[in-house]
Amino acid sequence: MTTTETHRTIEAVWRIEAPRVIAAAARLVGDVGLAEELAQDALVAALEQWPSDGVPRNPGAWLTTTAKRRAIDQIRRRERFERSLPDLVTPDATEPTDLDAITDDPIDDDLLRLIFTACHPVLSPEARVALTLRLLGGLTTDEIARAFLVPSPTVGQRISRAKKTLADAHVPFELPTGADRAARLTSVLEVIYLIFNEGYSATAGDDWMRPALCEEAMRLGRVLAGLMPDEAEVHGLVALLEIQASRTAARTGPSGEPVTLLEQDRRRWDRLLIRRGLAALERAEALGGGPYTLQAAIAAVHARARTAADTDWARMADLYAQLAQVAPSPVVELNRAVAVAMGEGPQAGLAVLEPLRDEPTLAAYHLLPTVRGDLLAKLGRTAEAKAEFERAATMTRNERERALLLDRAAACA
Template sequence: MTDVEAVWRTESARIVAALTRFTGDFGLAEDAAQEAVAEALTSWPRASPANPAGWLTATARRRAIDAIRRRTVLHDKYALLAADVPVEPEFDPDGFGDDVLALMFVSCHPVLSREARVALTLRVVGGLSSEEIARAFLAPVPTVQARITRAKKTIAAAGVPFELPPSGERGERLAGVLSVLYVIFTEGSTATSGDRLLRPDLAYEAIRLTRILAELQPDEPEVHGLLALCELTSARFPARTAPDGTPILLEDQNRRLWDAAAIHRGLAALARASKRGLGPYALQAAIAAVHTSAPSVESTDWTRIVLLYEALGRVAPSPLVDLNRAVAVAMATGPAEALTIVDALIAGDRLPGSHLVPTVRGELLARLGRLPEARAELETAARLCANEREAAVLLRKAAVIGAGVPEAG
């Protein structure tokens, strides 16, 4: 990573936020910032500025003013903005808290599609290039670029103000921001497609952005709940794949490889989230905490996990929660009861097309000794799974079951 990329990755949110406040135009601010980055890539190798973030901000301000000047109907605004612009204005990283928070709310505004929110957040708040976003989500670069361009135009057309939402709307809007960060993290922690199970860079970017949000919203329990969930989940990354990328199942993982520092940070965030009751993200974090505290799958407190999933199902009901509860029920009380939960999901067509339902059903049938049915379910799951690594694991399980040999664990 070049010096320019490193500075942009850490300071992009503050720079774009400051420019948006300066110009009153989110799209113009982001475009001007990108032009400044392009200029830096050319000029910094010859002479690095003493204040890199300030240099980018000042250069972007000039580019924004040039753009406003070209808009002949805005001469008056140009004259106002152009007055006494310093070459390198003082850049105070701690002085843009509300602006960065406003930038997050704009990037995750409900007028945008989920895909647009994710791409725009990674671009303007995370500082990722279109190429990096495309690579992370296995999408063509032009598709990502078009998505970002449309998102900026939509925000402009909808007249989305660059400001913190009114207090009455802030809870709902904050939930939207958390949802975007959660989507980014989950794609990094279990990739939906491609030839890798994990995309750690994407997951760690989500954690970085969630930490920023936690600093800006220290009194919001669910922000800390999401941070706890991400930290505790990422703690298992070092043990989840073999050196060649092959997935390692939970029961086979070397728990000594789990990241103790991430577990410590996650438990601290969970403690902060728990002060006013557990919301959906904190409940998921509490489930992850049970796993991290157990020395093995067998010694895990599965009864507590079932109770936590039941609580999660009440505050944030979803078929995926029910499916995960079925897995926990199978571990706590046996596969027969769990199978009734899964079959109810199938009867209600609650997760159509998902590979997860036949995956879980196949595991339960195998434990019940119904091996031919189990093999068929796992083969179906492999066909539905878009992640090559995960599909290969499912096919191996099906082959073992087909040979009539119960799989260890």
């Protein structure tokens, strides 16, 4: 194997193994920032040694062991320093660390701790997303910046501040329990959901989708489902992401233009992802489920319909009504209006939609005028529809979506 081939192998291994390496080091040192540095040290060691020594039989274990050794060295240096300053430390701090006890913990427990730490509520949503993609997705600062169309220094600052915030707040590297665990799990699921949504419908830029982000979100969801098999909403989120992602190939035309759900060629939907999503949904429903499970059930209505005409819109409207009960939101009502319109006609949909026009949280949400324009066009009120599509076009920051909306406005004329 050439040096170039070895470096490519290291890059591929690192993308897969980095979260576990960082998690194992963090379990020892209790600091995710320091743990990432130790993991990076292990990566540097691999880049130095593997080209000449060859790729180890178990490269992930090699990286983890190397990072752990450096972590243990850090701990021993710290303990020697603390013992040299007996008057400046508490008696507990001078007690030697039981290294054997802390290095034998299962790696999956470490990874679960890392997920909950990266998504700690003490961090802002933007910081959680950036830190999660860095520590658990293995993405570089530049890759995260490109994905979210923000300057690389901005992402770097978010990640640095997130690490400092966790350290300053003395957030322990542990699994939360009870109510704290439930609250933290909500944060974890929200971050994964946000990452997927940004990939599925990019908020800005020239691309309609960013598939790499969808892939990272699904990977994180699958990891979490494997680590927490009895959590209904984890499976519900996985089901939602798998089913939504099954439409990826059909969501754009030959030139990258958006293709709406009802116009998609369903033969291009990924049946494997649909089967996986439906299996996850079945498991989530058996465990109780919640908002993500209901959203997955809504997505499943589309997935089970071979053609748009086969869609069970009454079932979908009912599911949105259930979702509105457990997770009330103007966006849920907006989607319910679409389902009602498809099942009962555009006038019925407008009746559900009208109260939302005065909703402050939707004042800058381009999908509200988009949906209203669609319903008005179906009623033959083309002048009003044209105005709504044009208004929606001024709100979106995605160039592909803006072009679609302007085309629809032109068609009304």
